[in-house]
Amino acid sequence: MAADPRFHADAESCxxxxxxxxxxxRCKVICLNCRTILQSGADLDGGALQG
Ligand SMILES: [Zn+2]
Numbered sequence: 001m002a003a004d005p006r007f008h009a010d011a012e013s014c015x016x017x018x019x020x021x022x023x024x025x026r027c028k029v030i031c032l033n034c035r036t037i038l039q040s041g042a043d044l045d046g047g048a049l050q051g
Contacts, residue, residue, distance in 0.1 A: 014031035015038065016031065016034055016038075017033050017036070019031055019033035019034070021033050022038065027039075028040050
């Protein structure tokens with residue numbers, strides 16, 4: 001009944017605010033509650049930012 005210790009990138013709820021409202025955008029998982037990026041794809045690493 002305790003919280004599962006298996007906390008990986010594929011979290012079902014936001015580890016920051018605990019909200020289950022997660023939105024998967026492209027290769028990222030963003031919390032719709034606190035707007036925190038929980039998971040970022042490798043595509044964002046060293047990528048050029050374009051407006
Ligand atoms: Zn959150």
